[in-house]
Amino acid sequence: MLTVYVNTDVKMPKKMLEALTMFEAISVFSNTKETTESEVKSFLESKYSKKLAESFISSYLFSTQDS
Numbered sequence: 001m002l003t004v005y006v007n008t009d010v011k012m013p014k015k016m017l018e019a020l021t022m023f024e025a026i027s028v029f030s031n032t033k034e035t036t037e038s039e040v041k042s043f044l045e046s047k048y049s050k051k052l053a054e055s056f057i058s059s060y061l062f063s064t065q066d067s
Contacts (some may be wrong), residue, residue: 002037004028010059041053
């Protein structure tokens with residue numbers, strides 16, 4: 001499992017950072033604390049692009065093990 005929080009220590013493209021920051025904000029406002037890689041990819045594909053979703057790697061978000 002992943003947290004909904006962006007790991008800003010990991011280098012990522014600016015577009016990915018913007019998209020994941022939006023994902024984080026939406027998740028926090030909806031009181032969601034955990035997510036899966038497939039949920040993140042689905043969000044990225046529906047709101048941004050399939051290409052961006054395919055480039056997502058789980059280290060862009062903190063894992064629940066880290067928290």
